[in-house]
Amino acid sequence: MSGFYKDFLWGGAIAASQADGAWNEGGKGIDTQDLRYFDAGWDWEKRQENRNINMTRERFLAALQTGETEHYPFRRGIDFYHHYKEDLALMEELGLKLFRTSINWARIYPNGDDETPNEEGIQFYTDLFTECHKRGMKVFATILHYNIPVNLVTKYGGWKNRKTIDFYVKYCKTLYERLGALVDYWLPFNEINCSRFNPWNGCCIIKDQEEHYEQTIFQCTHHQLLANALAVKAAHEILPGSMVGGMIARFTSYPATCRPEDVMQTILDENYKNYFYTDVMARGRYPAYAKRMLREMGVSIETEPGDEEILRDNTVDFLSFSYYMSMISSNDPNYEITSGNLLSGKKNPYLETSAWGWQIDPLGIRISLNEMYDRYQLPLFIAENGLGAVDILEGESVHDSYRIAYLREHVKQMAEALDDGVELLGYTMWGIIDIVSCGTIEMSKRYGVVYVDRGDAGEGTNRRYKKDSFEWYKRCIATGGLVID
Numbered sequence: 001m002s003g004f005y006k007d008f009l010w011g012g013a014i015a016a017s018q019a020d021g022a023w024n025e026g027g028k029g030i031d032t033q034d035l036r037y038f039d040a041g042w043d044w045e046k047r048q049e050n051r052n053i054n055m056t057r058e059r060f061l062a063a064l065q066t067g068e069t070e071h072y073p074f075r076r077g078i079d080f081y082h083h084y085k086e087d088l089a090l091m092e093e094l095g096l097k098l099f100r101t102s103i104n105w106a107r108i109y110p111n112g113d114d115e116t117p118n119e120e121g122i123q124f125y126t127d128l129f130t131e132c133h134k135r136g137m138k139v140f141a142t143i144l145h146y147n148i149p150v151n152l153v154t155k156y157g158g159w160k161n162r163k164t165i166d167f168y169v170k171y172c173k174t175l176y177e178r179l180g181a182l183v184d185y186w187l188p189f190n191e192i193n194c195s196r197f198n199p200w201n202g203c204c205i206i207k208d209q210e211e212h213y214e215q216t217i218f219q220c221t222h223h224q225l226l227a228n229a230l231a232v233k234a235a236h237e238i239l240p241g242s243m244v245g246g247m248i249a250r251f252t253s254y255p256a257t258c259r260p261e262d263v264m265q266t267i268l269d270e271n272y273k274n275y276f277y278t279d280v281m282a283r284g285r286y287p288a289y290a291k292r293m294l295r296e297m298g299v300s301i302e303t304e305p306g307d308e309e310i311l312r313d314n315t316v317d318f319l320s321f322s323y324y325m326s327m328i329s330s331n332d333p334n335y336e337i338t339s340g341n342l343l344s345g346k347k348n349p350y351l352e353t354s355a356w357g358w359q360i361d362p363l364g365i366r367i368s369l370n371e372m373y374d375r376y377q378l379p380l381f382i383a384e385n386g387l388g389a390v391d392i393l394e395g396e397s398v399h400d401s402y403r404i405a406y407l408r409e410h411v412k413q414m415a416e417a418l419d420d421g422v423e424l425l426g427y428t429m430w431g432i433i434d435i436v437s438c439g440t441i442e443m444s445k446r447y448g449v450v451y452v453d454r455g456d457a458g459e460g461t462n463r464r465y466k467k468d469s470f471e472w473y474k475r476c477i478a479t480g481g482l483v484i485d
């Protein structure tokens, strides 16, 4: 097996809303993730139920009226805003080559529609990205990882309003002009297909204000796909030669059986959940199957003259995806259901699940990489992959052999994919340092190789500790993926 290239980009990823904290400092405006409520007293069921729950008008207004952080963990994150230097020092010690994080739109344009950017916000990212380079890491910047300035929701209705595209493109241009020299890879949208599976995170729409929810979701999606294309266009104009990519949450699906119906269901699931989005971003047009998909949902998207050209002329330079698990497809409803990233699905009897019910499937990463590369022949990144688990701090460390096993098996399968001929540029392990979970908003669902002493209610010292997986990942990087046991 030939394995990883010498310059393979071993990395780690986080997102602003889950890590930064400092929600009302540095001139930042309030953003849509700052409004998500959590109660550390909730039991398991309640936490699961609250996972990816839709925003209601009542919750939205209540959140806007309070300045408390206890029930709003995204407001405090792990305080990466004030700790990034020490955190990046740990990343350097790991030997990381690439650091992925998101820029918080509300730090750059606090209200989204401001005339001029917030200089303190620009300075923060200038310092952060400069620090990454100083410590030997390239920067993979996500322009939007779910959270938009709340003012864009109250005043314009979020992504359902076409005007949001203009505000977004202005924001992108500011980033390219002011931070362009410091960013190596741009990602206009995190998991653009999330709009469908978590409409608050993805589209920033309030469910009980929508008459035809699906219609609104796909209108937002259309706006985001246009915005993605326009972000590519602006980057190529302002920063010639820049690399701008597309991203989805990859819902890899296998036929539950060899019944032709199950195979057909798999094709539909793959198309509707995954490829619809990457087809538009990489091929530059709505795929043929989209017509039927939208018709059957009773959705008709409003478009404007020129939209087709925007999509056609501004396709992405690379594709990326998050990969945590796989699922099975069948039109037979009698399957056990298990949880997963953003959505639940049918349970595969051959796979183990994580403590959160996500189906662990290392071979699926090789399958997904092969399928994506075969379909698009574009360079790829694994933008997220990791294991959410309950970790116990024992003395100064966490003995997370389960995480090492998860990472090791996925790394092995990435090496196989490279050997299959897939052009995989890099791997940014998710939640390289413990952060607030995006789905359940728990701090106790941890992914990191660095432990953060902070609990669900925000209690703890916020001190960082290296887990056993830290030493494992460090060795993995140092040996170019060869020493992986």
Ligand code: BGP
Pocket (backbone or CB within 6 Å): 015, 018, 190, 191, 249, 322, 341, 342, 384, 388, 430, 436, 437, 438, 439, 440, 445
């Ligand atoms: C992805 C998101 C991340 C992230 C990850 C893990 O969908 O892009 O923000 O958090 O999933 O999910 P969770 O935090 O719910 O375990």
